[in-house]
Amino acid sequence: MQNILEVKNLSKKYKGFELKNVSFNLQKGMIMGLIGENGAGKTTTIKAILNIINSDDGNIKIFNLEMKENEKQIKEDIGVVLDDSFLSDYLNAIDINKVMKNIYQRWDENLYFKYIEEFKLPKDKIIKEYSSGMKMKLKITVALSHNPKLLILDEPTSGLDPIARNEILDILQEFIQDEEKAVLVSSHITSDLEHIADYITFISNGKIIFTKTRDELIDNYGIVKCSKEEFKKIKPKDFIKYKKNKYEYEILIENKNEFKKKYKIDVIDKATIEDIMIIYIKGEK
Amino acid sequence: MNRIKGLIIKDFLNLKTYRVTALFILILFATVSFINDDILSFIPIFIPLCAGMIGISSFNYDNITKSDRYILTFPVSRKDMVKSRYLYIFFITVIGEVLAVLLSIILQSIKQQSLVNVIEVLSISLGTFCGIMILQIFEIPIMYKFGAEKGRIIQMFTIVAIAFLISGVAISFIKISSISLEEFLYIMQKYGLIILTLVDIFLYFLSYKVSVKIFSKKEV
Amino acid sequence: MDIIISNSSDTPIYEQIKEQIKNKIVSNEIKAGELLPSIRSLAKDLRISVITTKNAYEALENEGYVETIPAKGTYVSNKNIKLIREEQLQKIEGLIDTAVAIAKISNISKKEIQDMLDIIYEEE
Incomplete structure (x- = not known):
């Protein structure tokens, strides 16, 4: 299947933080969740992909074109939602259309107002008076209204109630219905991505820990809970990391079924993405 | 070019919330100057000055929503952004200027019921305009360099510094070129506006180049 | 057509889908030659990942219950x-x-x- 986005060896050094050799690919028709703790480098990665910050090293290809050389052409086909930044707080939905139809060559006014109606967004209220859910839906509307092929969203569900979050996940799944498009969405609310994301890319402390399909993670990964004695019997090559709690050991394993064949331990739970994240970050080997 | 137009439209639409305040200030200025019988030293100076300040305030609007970062996700270059900002500030200052000229002429003709000195109004306005532009030549790169928050404070010092700088340049010019003060003032009176305008245009362009350079390295 | 998915179950979601569709084919609730929902629309309606749905369909295909015709969709197979x-x-x-x-x-x-x-x- 064809890649829509290729990130290769992306590196950027800041004081106190470094993005190190970040690489991953996103294929057509797929939703990729970019997860990681706050400050792990999710936003920096997204900014570097979009050439908003100059990376020190690395290469970005979007729609099979080099980003640095075809920036304007590529950006005509990308829709972006940023967590904490937008056009202005003092415009209303009608004003935004007036601005945006000059920005994108393929801006679709009718589509824009169709979404505005569908999401029940008031047209004449300034954005400052919107609720956070409405604001996010407006941002997504703007990101969708020039018919992009790639949607990049930075924390689109943070600060929203479950109902609004649900609606946003619906929009994303609707977006990839035709198989030519793809979504890259970062979030620290992992349960949102646990359902709809096809791929999960886990970034921690500026480095990619893994990119895996959702099914690989949820169906195979497991959390073993056991006593100290039982833990001592487990070979290091059979688990990823462990976390010592007050009353038990929590051990992250890559394959529940194989583990069950080798060891006689009763409690093996399904691992949620959150569990995996926590043990990777907090656990030891 | 369309994209730059879009960004300028954005800045103008941001002003919608200003409408009532702006109208109020305008009426206030008109009334005060009318009563004080001092139309020419008030209207053509303060209205464009306010317009220029409103223009610079676009940096504050951007700062509130961090719109620089968002705009860079569009097919818009950093250079486009700086260009649109310069054009917007220029346009809004011109609008303030035109408004001031019209208002001066109207108020004068009501008051004096005689021939209005249009030449005087225009030369005062052009003088102010050049002055405001000199301020902006420094203000805009400062805003890009230090951001809207810090920029505002630094800007105040700059205004004072510019005043000293200009008088300093003038004084040293007199000293070096061994022209008397009277001669200098005479020259300034006769050619001052033309010299000022030409220097302004050159510096405005230079200021734009500097801003592009600053903004292209800025982390947003 | 009802497909009921449990997130807390130990059975992987793709297997749950596979089993349920299989049962419907066997019980003749879905008839031979009938078109199944597209992978993407099923994923959307069940709110699950596209790859999960794809895995379920692939498993059904391997067991001979369905056939996929490129660019047309997945049908319940006749011959089996x-x-x-x-x-x-x-x-x-x-x-x-x-x-x-x-x-x-x-x-x-x-x-x-x-x-x-x-x-x-x-x-x-």
Whole structure:
């Protein structure tokens, strides 16, 4: 299947933080969740992909074109939602259309107002008076209204109630219905991505820990809970990391079924993405 | 070019919330100057000055929503952004200027019921305009360099510094070129506006180049 | 068509989907030649990942229950319905075997079993 986005060896050094050799690919028709703790480098990665910050090293290809050389052409086909930044707080939905139809060559006014109606967004209220859910839906509307092929969203569900979050996940799944498009969405609310994301890319402390399909993670990964004695019997090559709690050991394993064949331990739970994240970050080997 | 137009439209639409305040200030200025019988030293100076300040305030609007970062996700270059900002500030200052000229002429003709000195109004306005532009030549790169928050404070010092700088340049010019003060003032009176305008245009362009350079390295 | 997915179950979601669609094909709820929902729309409606749905369909295809025609969609396959029926018949035969064996041990008559069968069958 064809890649829509290729990130290769992306590196950027800041004081106190470094993005190190970040690489991953996103294929057509797929939703990729970019997860990681706050400050792990999710936003920096997204900014570097979009050439908003100059990376020190690395290469970005979007729609099979080099980003640095075809920036304007590529950006005509990308829709972006940023967590904490937008056009202005003092415009209303009608004003935004007036601005945006000059920005994108393929801006679709009718589509824009169709979404505005569908999401029940008031047209004449300034954005400052919107609720956070409405604001996010407006941002997504703007990101969708020039018919992009790639949607990049930075924390689109943070600060929203479950109902609004649900609606946003619906929009994303609707977006990839035709198989030519793809979504890259970062979030620290992992349960949102646990359902709809096809791929999960886990970034921690500026480095990619893994990119895996959702099914690989949820169906195979497991959390073993056991006593100290039982833990001592487990070979290091059979688990990823462990976390010592007050009353038990929590051990992250890559394959529940194989583990069950080798060891006689009763409690093996399904691992949620959150569990995996926590043990990777907090656990030891 | 369309994209730059879009960004300028954005800045103008941001002003919608200003409408009532702006109208109020305008009426206030008109009334005060009318009563004080001092139309020419008030209207053509303060209205464009306010317009220029409103223009610079676009940096504050951007700062509130961090719109620089968002705009860079569009097919818009950093250079486009700086260009649109310069054009917007220029346009809004011109609008303030035109408004001031019209208002001066109207108020004068009501008051004096005689021939209005249009030449005087225009030369005062052009003088102010050049002055405001000199301020902006420094203000805009400062805003890009230090951001809207810090920029505002630094800007105040700059205004004072510019005043000293200009008088300093003038004084040293007199000293070096061994022209008397009277001669200098005479020259300034006769050619001052033309010299000022030409220097302004050159510096405005230079200021734009500097801003592009600053903004292209800025982390947003 | 109902597909019910449990997130807390130990059975992987793709397997849950596979089993449920299989049961519907076997029970003739979905008929041979019928078009299944597209991978993407099913994923959307069940709010699950596209790859999960794809895995389920691929497993069904491997077991011969469905066929995918590129650019058209996934259909319930025709040729295998007979085979499936045969499989089911064999399964029933096996179960009846056990039932009869138990009956013989316990001296339960053929008539009694037939009556029981009638009642249970009607109940369904």
